[in-house]
Amino acid sequence: MDTPSRREFLRKAALTGAAAPFIPGLLQPASAAGRAPAALSKVRLGFIGVGSRGRSHVQQALYRDDVEITAICDVDPEAISRTNAMIQKAGRKPPVAYTKGNEAFLEMLKRDDMDGVVIATPWEWHTPMAVATMKAGKYAGLEVSATVTLKESWDLVNTFEKTGSHCMILENVCYRRDVMAVLNMIRQGLFGEMTYAHCGYEHDLRDIKFNDGKKYAGGGVEFGAKGYAEARWRTQHSVDRNGDLYPTHGLGPVAHWLNINRGNRFLHLTSMATKSRGLHKYVVDHGGPNHPNAKVNFKLGDIVTTMIQCANGENIVIMHDTNSPRPYSLGFRAQGTQGLWMDDGDTIYLEGVSPKPHQWEPFAPYQEKYDHPLWKQHARSAENAGHGGIDFFVLRAFIESIKAQVAPPIDVYDAAAWSAISPLSEQSIAQGSKPVEVPDFTRGKWKNNPPIFGLNEVY
Numbered sequence: 001m002d003t004p005s006r007r008e009f010l011r012k013a014a015l016t017g018a019a020a021p022f023i024p025g026l027l028q029p030a031s032a033a034g035r036a037p038a039a040l041s042k043v044r045l046g047f048i049g050v051g052s053r054g055r056s057h058v059q060q061a062l063y064r065d066d067v068e069i070t071a072i073c074d075v076d077p078e079a080i081s082r083t084n085a086m087i088q089k090a091g092r093k094p095p096v097a098y099t100k101g102n103e104a105f106l107e108m109l110k111r112d113d114m115d116g117v118v119i120a121t122p123w124e125w126h127t128p129m130a131v132a133t134m135k136a137g138k139y140a141g142l143e144v145s146a147t148v149t150l151k152e153s154w155d156l157v158n159t160f161e162k163t164g165s166h167c168m169i170l171e172n173v174c175y176r177r178d179v180m181a182v183l184n185m186i187r188q189g190l191f192g193e194m195t196y197a198h199c200g201y202e203h204d205l206r207d208i209k210f211n212d213g214k215k216y217a218g219g220g221v222e223f224g225a226k227g228y229a230e231a232r233w234r235t236q237h238s239v240d241r242n243g244d245l246y247p248t249h250g251l252g253p254v255a256h257w258l259n260i261n262r263g264n265r266f267l268h269l270t271s272m273a274t275k276s277r278g279l280h281k282y283v284v285d286h287g288g289p290n291h292p293n294a295k296v297n298f299k300l301g302d303i304v305t306t307m308i309q310c311a312n313g314e315n316i317v318i319m320h321d322t323n324s325p326r327p328y329s330l331g332f333r334a335q336g337t338q339g340l341w342m343d344d345g346d347t348i349y350l351e352g353v354s355p356k357p358h359q360w361e362p363f364a365p366y367q368e369k370y371d372h373p374l375w376k377q378h379a380r381s382a383e384n385a386g387h388g389g390i391d392f393f394v395l396r397a398f399i400e401s402i403k404a405q406v407a408p409p410i411d412v413y414d415a416a417a418w419s420a421i422s423p424l425s426e427q428s429i430a431q432g433s434k435p436v437e438v439p440d441f442t443r444g445k446w447k448n449n450p451p452i453f454g455l456n457e458v459y
């Protein structure tokens with residue numbers, strides 16, 4: 001999917017050879033990560049995209065004394081004024097605002113008072129903005145999914161390898177308390193040898209609006225120019241694309257469980273999509289059969305199922321289910337030769353540990369016993385953060401990585417590989433569910449890269 005303004009930006013960037021000044025070798029590549037002597041006591045952040053998600057990151061940043069917000073950028077004046085109001089309420093210095101057009105972020109990136117940039121814009125802007133941020137020598141903190149196309153995944157990797165500037169995909173679900181306890185248990189061998197993981201994004205988004213409580217009529221029926229917040233851009237992806245459009249909330253935790261890019265990797269996948277009914281039905285039910293959008297042909301199947309084969313022999317199943325009436329679930333399941341945990345029902349069974357064979361037991365006692373040290377240490381600070389505290393942890397990891405001047409715990413290779421599942425699933429579905437190879441974005445480094453996520457005080 002490509003918008004005219006993004007196309008124009010990419011065309012100009014190609015003509016000038018670079019979207020922003022190129023500063024080689026400013027930071028060490030991930031392989032050389034270690035606490036650098038020039039650790040920072042304060043971090044200066046810029047924000048590109050201060051809509052619903054961007055403002056939630058701004059709020060987290062405002063809770064911290066070691067963060068200064070020096071600049072913000074958004075094409076929507078309302079988003080800028082709401083962000084400025086938050087910053088003023090917190091008694092902080094007003095940031096410089098960049099608002100003039102889709103490429104205003106390039107001007108912002110020329111500033112030398114930013115150590116990192118949080119990017120929370122529509123998906124199609126993520127990679128151009130992260131590439132420009134890395135070229136400007138700043139840490140890029142990129143919302144999910146990081147990329148829309150395979151080429152974009154390679155653009156992220158190639159830019160990191162050329163510039164040495166880090167890019168972290170801000171996948172907050174990696175920090176969910178239960179999936180981190182499960183990670184702890186997997187690392188301690190309680191599940192035996194891992195064989196299988198199940199996950200997904202199963203979230204009824206038909207009434208898409210995410211409007212911070214502001215009253216808005218027409219969610220799910222109106223989209224594009226007449227929509228509000230995510231409906232302005234996200235629904236169009238469901239018109240144009242048939243694949244798993246949002247794989248990383250599920251895949252992030254699973255990738256850590258299975259050491260993807262760090263001893264293991266995705267080899268190939270196959271995807272299948274059901275017919276597309278949910279969005280059309282929603283428009284007809286809420287806008288009437290004569291609403292102009294009742295004529296829209298939505299390409300996205302209601303439920304998309306993707307299966308991934310991993311190099312170490314595990315299988316992953318990912319669900320994408322955003323246009324059906326259903327309660328929210330990320331549908332996690334972690335399974336090994338000794339047993340399994342399932343998110344829905346929060347139940348566990350471990351052979352030789354669970355009291356009765358063939359019977360589930362509640363996960364709560366395991367959660368307590370294997371609670372991840374990061375959660376034990378920071379649970380109170382996470383109390384005010386969104387999505388049950390995980391938003392605190394993900395921004396913290398980005399900020400602490402900048403402060404320590406080290407590679408982030410979720411790096412550019414993760415951003416590239418996890419996000420690539422979207423275009424690859426589109427390819428597979430378009431070819432009748434044919435298996436498609438997942439590129440090795442690490443170019444072989446996965447064999448020796450050690451796991452780092454959740455393993456030290458920075459991460």
Ligand SMILES: NC(=O)c1ccc[n+]([C@@H]2O[C@H](COP(=O)([O-])OP(=O)(O)OC[C@H]3O[C@@H](n4cnc5c(N)ncnc54)[C@H](O)[C@@H]3O)[C@@H](O)[C@H]2O)c1
Pocket residue numbers: 048049050051052053054073074075076079101102103104105120121122123125143144145170171172210229230231232387
């Ligand atoms: N990790 C999570 O839990 C989570 C939750 C919600 C959204 N997200 C992700 O965050 C991103 C933003 O989502 P959102 O809900 O905030 O959407 P949104 O529509 O509310 O905000 C996007 C903002 O980007 C601005 N924008 C668009 N083009 C721009 C440009 N060229 N330059 C500067 N600003 C521009 C828009 O004006 C808008 O304010 C998406 O990638 C979404 O998938 C992640």
